[in-house]
Amino acid sequence: MKNKNILIIVTGSIAAYKACEVVRLLRKEGAQVQVMMSRAAQEFVGKATFAALTNNEVITEIFPDTPKAGLEHIEMAIDLDAIVVVPATANTLCKVANGVADDIVSTTLSVCEQPTLFAPAMNFRMWQNQASMDAVEKLRNRGFLILDPEEGKLASLHEGEGRLPEIKDIMNGIRTLFEIPLPLKGKKVLVTAGPTREAIDPVRFISNRSSGKMGYAIAKSARDLGAAVTLITGPTALADVAEVSMIKVETAETMAEEVQNHCPSADYLFMTAAVADYIPAKPSSEKLKRSDKADSLKLKPAVDILKSIKGKTKGMTISFALETSNGEEEAMRKLSQKGVDFVVLNYANEPGSGFDSETNRVVIFDTAGNKKELKKDRKDRIANQLIDFVLNKTSKKTQAV
Numbered sequence: 001m002k003n004k005n006i007l008i009i010v011t012g013s014i015a016a017y018k019a020c021e022v023v024r025l026l027r028k029e030g031a032q033v034q035v036m037m038s039r040a041a042q043e044f045v046g047k048a049t050f051a052a053l054t055n056n057e058v059i060t061e062i063f064p065d066t067p068k069a070g071l072e073h074i075e076m077a078i079d080l081d082a083i084v085v086v087p088a089t090a091n092t093l094c095k096v097a098n099g100v101a102d103d104i105v106s107t108t109l110s111v112c113e114q115p116t117l118f119a120p121a122m123n124f125r126m127w128q129n130q131a132s133m134d135a136v137e138k139l140r141n142r143g144f145l146i147l148d149p150e151e152g153k154l155a156s157l158h159e160g161e162g163r164l165p166e167i168k169d170i171m172n173g174i175r176t177l178f179e180i181p182l183p184l185k186g187k188k189v190l191v192t193a194g195p196t197r198e199a200i201d202p203v204r205f206i207s208n209r210s211s212g213k214m215g216y217a218i219a220k221s222a223r224d225l226g227a228a229v230t231l232i233t234g235p236t237a238l239a240d241v242a243e244v245s246m247i248k249v250e251t252a253e254t255m256a257e258e259v260q261n262h263c264p265s266a267d268y269l270f271m272t273a274a275v276a277d278y279i280p281a282k283p284s285s286e287k288l289k290r291s292d293k294a295d296s297l298k299l300k301p302a303v304d305i306l307k308s309i310k311g312k313t314k315g316m317t318i319s320f321a322l323e324t325s326n327g328e329e330e331a332m333r334k335l336s337q338k339g340v341d342f343v344v345l346n347y348a349n350e351p352g353s354g355f356d357s358e359t360n361r362v363v364i365f366d367t368a369g370n371k372k373e374l375k376k377d378r379k380d381r382i383a384n385q386l387i388d389f390v391l392n393k394t395s396k397k398t399q400a401v
């Protein structure tokens with residue numbers, strides 16, 4: 001959404017504060033954002049908030065005290081790429097559906113012909129009101145994109161359909177306006193990332209050099225393709241991934257529990273984490289002292305997460321193999337022994353590859369004997385190509401069936 005000019009129209013609902021997050025995410029993706037607020041919206045969020053978030057003046061008046069040459073809403077009709085009404089009240093939907101243009105919001109919406117998305121939020125009775133339903137149907141017939149509100153507890157503490165759609169669904173809606181393909185829309189993707197930490201005593205642990213960068217890049221890429229993503233991550237120095245459900249764990253054991261809980265509903269599992277193979281057999285509850293003269297550490301095998309979920313998921317499983325030698329043989333061995341659909345081989349001892357590097361070079365193997373090398377590139381691009389490869393192969397498989 002880089003350099004797209006997007007107008008966010010905020011109308012008067014308690015969900016108005018959630019529009020701040022949408023603005024923040026769009027800015028993060030490089031879009032230019034202009035905010036317009038109805039009078040009622042300003043009762044819920046101050047316009048200074050949106051001005052600070054967009055670095056732009058907020059439009060609130062059809063006839064401002066210091067008018068620009070030419071009316072603002074007419075200028076916008078030319079400059080904009082898309083309009084997003086978030087939250088959209090019943091009042092706004094009904095007005096626009098019926099051609100009412102009596103304030104800055106309804107006038108702008110009646111003048112502009114850009115792709116427009118409405119993210120409604122209202123009391124469930126208002127959503128079910130015949131006038132609102134007629135308005136939504138009319139607007140949909142005219143080509144506007146109107147998301148369905150979510151079911152759940154409303155601000156009034158009533159239960160029903162009326163909550164603002166989830167932020168990730170609004171973001172995906174905006175991507176749809178720009179015809180960005182969303183091949184993973186409606187799919188659930190589970191990603192594991194980063195290292196695990198296994199305690200020796202309360203202050204020391206066994207871990208590895210995994211930075212989590214590859215797994216985080218896969219989570220972002222799957223999110224941008226429309227998936228609902230859960231990222232189960234060991235300790236990393238990376239910022240949380242927006243619009244992704246983040247689950248933070250430390251040990252192989254806790255990572256295994258989370259993967260076991262989430263894998264039954266996943267459509268794709270990317271097992272990127274560098275999980276411990278051996279863990280201290282008896283971690284000490286007290287800090288070990290130099291005077292204890294410990295010269296060896298007894299280890300026991302860690303849970304093999306992939307093995308523990310064998311047969312428990314219908315999802316395509318993509319496992320990683322980080323090797324220092326005999327990569328291809330090791331990858332083929334893991335492909336047959338671990339019951340996975342793809343193995344992604346990368347090398348720990350190759351410059352610009354593997355742990356903690358910004359780039360990676362990988363070779364993907366699948367059970368049909370296909371092999372594809374992705375040349376050294378930034379990890380985010382490798383993530384895109386990897387997902388592309390998997391989607392391509394899996395859609396062919398489904399077609400063949």
Ligand code: CTP
Pocket residue numbers: 192252271272273274275276277302303304305306307318319320321322334
């Ligand atoms: N993995 C796992 N549980 C473990 C260790 C690894 O699920 N306890 C997963 C990793 O997330 C990765 C794949 O298994 O997707 C391969 O990990 P790797 O460490 O390369 O393989 P190992 O099975 O540990 O085999 P080896 O040590 O023999 O290379």
